Amino acid sequence: MTVTDEPQAADAAEERPIGFGRLLRKEDPRLIRGKGNFTDDIQLPGMLHLAILRSPMAHARIVSIDKSAAEAHPKVVAVITGEDLAAQGLAWMPTLSNDVQAVLATDKVRFQHQEVAFVVAEDRYSARDALELIDVDYEYLDPVIDVRKAMDADAPLIRDDLEGKADNHIFNFQTGDAAETDAVFAKADVVVSEEIVYPRVHPAPMETCGAVADVDSISGKLTLYCTTQAPHAHRTVYALVAGLPEHKIRIVAPDIGGGFGNKVPIYPGYVCAIVASLVIGKPVKWMEDRTENLVSTGFARDYIMQTDIAATNEGKILAVRTNVLADHGAFNGTAAPVKYPAGFFGVFTGSYDLEAAHCNMEAVYTNKAPGGVAYACSFRITEAVYCVERIVDALAYELNMDSAELRMKNLIKPDQFPYETKTGWIYDSGDYEPALRKAMDMAGYEELRREQAEKRERGELMGIGVCFFTEAVGAGPRKDMDILGLGMADGCELRIHPTGKAVVRLSVKTQGQGHETTFAQIIAEETGIPPEDIDVVHGDTDNTPFGLGTYGSRSTPVSGAAAALVARKVVDKAQIIASGMLEVSVADLEWKKGSFAVKGDPTKSVTIQDIAMKAHGAGDLPEGLEGGLEAQICYNPENLTYPFGAYICVVDIDPGTGEVKVRRFIAVDDCGTQINPMIIEGQVHGGLADGVGMALMEMIAFDEDGNCLGGSLMDYLIPTALETPDWETGHTVTPSPHHPIGAKGIGESATVGSPPAVVNAVIDALKPFGIRHADMPLTPSRVWEAMQGTATPPI
Amino acid sequence: MEVSVNVNGEDVTREIEPRLLLVHFLRDHLQLTGTHWGCDTSNCGTCVVWMDEEPVKSCTVLAAMAGGHRVRTVEDLEQDGELDPVQEGFIQEHGLQCGFCTPGMLMTARALLDRNPDPTEHEIREAISGQICRCTGYSMIVRSIQWAAQHESAVSLEPSTAGSAS
Numbered sequence: 037m038t039v040t041d042e043p044q045a046a047d048a049a050e051e052r053p054i055g056f057g058r059l060l061r062k063e064d065p066r067l068i069r070g071k072g073n074f075t076d077d078i079q080l081p082g083m084l085h086l087a088i089l090r091s092p093m094a095h096a097r098i099v100s101i102d103k104s105a106a107e108a109h110p111k112v113v114a115v116i117t118g119e120d121l122a123a124q125g126l127a128w129m130p131t132l133s134n135d136v137q138a139v140l141a142t143d144k145v146r147f148q149h150q151e152v153a154f155v156v157a158e159d160r161y162s163a164r165d166a167l168e169l170i171d172v173d174y175e176y177l178d179p180v181i182d183v184r185k186a187m188d189a190d191a192p193l194i195r196d197d198l199e200g201k202a203d204n205h206i207f208n209f210q211t212g213d214a215a216e217t218d219a220v221f222a223k224a225d226v227v228v229s230e231e232i233v234y235p236r237v238h239p240a241p242m243e244t245c246g247a248v249a250d251v252d253s254i255s256g257k258l259t260l261y262c263t264t265q266a267p268h269a270h271r272t273v274y275a276l277v278a279g280l281p282e283h284k285i286r287i288v289a290p291d292i293g294g295g296f297g298n299k300v301p302i303y304p305g306y307v308c309a310i311v312a313s314l315v316i317g318k319p320v321k322w323m324e325d326r327t328e329n330l331v332s333t334g335f336a337r338d339y340i341m342q343t344d345i346a347a348t349n350e351g352k353i354l355a356v357r358t359n360v361l362a363d364h365g366a367f368n369g370t371a372a373p374v375k376y377p378a379g380f381f382g383v384f385t386g387s388y389d390l391e392a393a394h395c396n397m398e399a400v401y402t403n404k405a406p407g408g409v410a411y412a413c414s415f416r417i418t419e420a421v422y423c424v425e426r427i428v429d430a431l432a433y434e435l436n437m438d439s440a441e442l443r444m445k446n447l448i449k450p451d452q453f454p455y456e457t458k459t460g461w462i463y464d465s466g467d468y469e470p471a472l473r474k475a476m477d478m479a480g481y482e483e484l485r486r487e488q489a490e491k492r493e494r495g496e497l498m499g500i501g502v503c504f505f506t507e508a509v510g511a512g513p514r515k516d517m518d519i520l521g522l523g524m525a526d527g528c529e530l531r532i533h534p535t536g537k538a539v540v541r542l543s544v545k546t547q548g549q550g551h552e553t554t555f556a557q558i559i560a561e562e563t564g565i566p567p568e569d570i571d572v573v574h575g576d577t578d579n580t581p582f583g584l585g586t587y588g589s590r591s592t593p594v595s596g597a598a599a600a601l602v603a604r605k606v607v608d609k610a611q612i613i614a615s616g617m618l619e620v621s622v623a624d625l626e627w628k629k630g631s632f633a634v635k636g637d638p639t640k641s642v643t644i645q646d647i648a649m650k651a652h653g654a655g656d657l658p659e660g661l662e663g664g665l666e667a668q669i670c671y672n673p674e675n676l677t678y679p680f681g682a683y684i685c686v687v688d689i690d691p692g693t694g695e696v697k698v699r700r701f702i703a704v705d706d707c708g709t710q711i712n713p714m715i716i717e718g719q720v721h722g723g724l725a726d727g728v729g730m731a732l733m734e735m736i737a738f739d740e741d742g743n744c745l746g747g748s749l750m751d752y753l754i755p756t757a758l759e760t761p762d763w764e765t766g767h768t769v770t771p772s773p774h775h776p777i778g779a780k781g782i783g784e785s786a787t788v789g790s791p792p793a794v795v796n797a798v799i800d801a802l803k804p805f806g807i808r809h810a811d812m813p814l815t816p817s818r819v820w821e822a823m824q825g826t827a828t829p830p831i
Numbered sequence: 832m833e834v835s836v837n838v839n840g841e842d843v844t845r846e847i848e849p850r851l852l853l854v855h856f857l858r859d860h861l862q863l864t865g866t867h868w869g870c871d872t873s874n875c876g877t878c879v880v881w882m883d884e885e886p887v888k889s890c891t892v893l894a895a896m897a898g899g900h901r902v903r904t905v906e907d908l909e910q911d912g913e914l915d916p917v918q919e920g921f922i923q924e925h926g927l928q929c930g931f932c933t934p935g936m937l938m939t940a941r942a943l944l945d946r947n948p949d950p951t952e953h954e955i956r957e958a959i960s961g962q963i964c965r966c967t968g969y970s971m972i973v974r975s976i977q978w979a980a981q982h983e984s985a986v987s988l989e990p991s992t993a994g995s996a997s
Contacts, residue, residue, distance in 0.1 A: 060922055060923065060925075061922070061925070063930065064921070064922045064927060064930075065922070067927055067930030067933055068905075068914070068918040068921050068922060068927065068930070068933060068937065069865070069905070069906070069908075069909055069918070070863070070864070070865015070866070070904065070905035070906045070934045071865065071906075072865075072930050072931075074864075074867070074931065076858075076864075076867075076868070077858075077864035079859070079862070159859075160855075160859075161848065161850070161851075239965075240965065241929070241931075241965055242867075242869045242875060242877055242929070242931040242932050242963065242964070242965050243867070243869065243929070243931045244869070291929075291930065292929060293867070293869075293929045293930070293931030294928075294929040294931060294965045294966055296965065325871050326869065326870040326871045326872070326875075327871055547929055548927075548928035548929025548930065548931075548966045549928065550928065714925050715925070717925070717971075718925050718928055718966070718967060718971055719928075720968075721967055721968030721969075721970050721971060722928065722965065722966045722967055722968045723968075724968050725965075725967075725968035725969065726965075748870070748871060748872045748874075749870045749872055749874035749875055749963070750872045750874060754963050754965070756959075756960045756961075756962070756963060756969075757955075757956035757957075757959050757960050757969040757972070757973065758956055758957065758960045760968055760969050760970075762952070762970050762973070763968060763970050
């Protein structure tokens, strides 16, 4: 069921679908025929296959590596170890957080499944066979697995490679005012505290990570076909790291089978493939298997959040504070703007009008895989929203107040926007109450509460979970935000061909979000050229302008703005050409989507297609005007955009087994102006399934020796069609005031907003047991333990 | 060893290693890259093809075991330039985003509708429950298959008009 605000028929009557509206996707015809072109589909003449040997231990010194047997394998072309790379100065690479990470371990391994050596062979099976022939002698070292012990005085030192490093500390991050917050807490009627754990999870896109490196031995040019969400950022990093001239690097991101943040970082495997192709002079393919993807590439979350909330007896929330212990794994591989080591966790004040807030965070190394920012988290907003929405529910429990009513009482009011939070974020626009009301109406909230009361009488466990979230997306203004010194702006280039067809070139890259459709719609909305006449080029650094790529829901807020503005530049030029064609002044023309007409005489008009031909054709153009009809832009966002939403989840729990069944899920999202409601709904659905997964099933766990217990899809459980309900979605529209088309971004809203809704529903169901909090994932055994009062934190 | 398989109506014979998986036979030896590979444990279902009329996970079948059988892949769904209703349904109802799980979903959907032309929502969900999609949250896949069920009897389908409004 989908509820929309306004009937779509009104749109259909006009010149829709030119521009915004429901439009079938341009991507689909190739993908439903099996004619997509994913990285592993690429087969180049003479291509070799690379496989990586990984450490069986979480922390161990490498005593020796004997690769002679592997080298003797008849189909093996090369076997490379960390020492071999070190000889070329390539054993270490920088991470996106200004740390370094081993490409192949030289001194010791620091997490289980860390990269130790690689084999290049004639086929993928032989490469795997040869891994078995490499003999590595390890000396066991005590690992740091329990993050709470990482800063103990006797904790083993993980990063002895860093000069002067004496402990496992990475950074301290503070935001808000500690003294002011403490003062507000001191005067509060009610203070509620909970330790809230957001366990380590993994984005696990259906396509694993991989690359095909192809170095042209004559020109020296590297072409890297790669599963990357940020091809331009990757190119520049390779140039800076490996010393390859940037113009001799071409990154091609072909079709990508889901990203969710997993395909932002540069992984050792990519570097290994490049090195192999450089050394051997042939194309080399590396594709992870599923285990490698789960155990070594960018994980997400892993925050322990000791959180307090202060309120009056009447339920006015006064302040929130949290002490966070962040597990970053063995290398700080977090992808976040440099000034934001904790990403945008600072929005943990949520959607509420507070008097004070403070966060203190310690980030530490452990002997686990690196990562941290991934899984559609909008730079740690998943953690922030979970933190505040969980503690607000704990407050509702303590005050014995309805959780929706408590939220309604504290939401920021429309006239307070732009709203500056106590941690310094400026929410651009919002109208929160109608969104929550709408979700409650769609859910039939009062009726659900009545049903729940009846069921409780009978001993049945039914829960209703509410979440209201505000996101901060579209990183970001270059005055504040950069990654490795690269400003987070995005370019866009638009060319109108002589016959009025167009090509738009983007710096961002779809991993399934439908950019080939939505960006054509933005250009169509602005120029009046039908979307089917607009080709969207992306994912190839040789053929697109520079920009930082697709993650943190930034494509529409940043690149979408660039697309709208580049189109306006083209239309501005078209207006000058039209004035010459119609022999009137520019001021005497008016724009009707797709044509300029003389004011007061609509019979005198020229279409954008006529103008395009004139721009490229014979005859004079207005004085001082160059021929052609094209423009380029680099868009620097003024602020982030702040999408929001109200979610309600209804669950039933089997009291005998603790099994949670998600009966209904109602999601009302506000992402500002909607470009394509069908694609928006799809984005929301996917994120909601993620939320059910994280809340109930997904966790990357470790045993005390650092063995990863979530290394396959048998152990790392992802929801199927049977664990997920038929989603009920709706929307409100509150445009962003600073975005040229008012759009805010939607890619991660549901992943951010749904886990607290599901968990709040489960805890609500367990209220008769006196349970105020339990940690994800709420598997049957964890729920059952909670009911018995024997639950322990998941880490 | 030599194996002969009828793939999408065509007899193919190849020299292979006995341990070669069917998914790699299709992808690497026959360049039928529409069938994908997504896990090591037969959980994800991106590799579903038909062996004879049965959907199978081709990462769990040795190419040698397919010898003498008929294998059908996503590339064979479109016939004479006409999309299968399940393909059209996935376009119309936005049943795909990244498109990686889609070929497997399509093959399962086709098999389901061949056996049960009018499945309930639960029957559809059960049919695809051996397959994982990370993008869609499944509702639109269910709607896509329902669309196909409703349009199976159409005499001739309009050619797909992706990129246009509906």
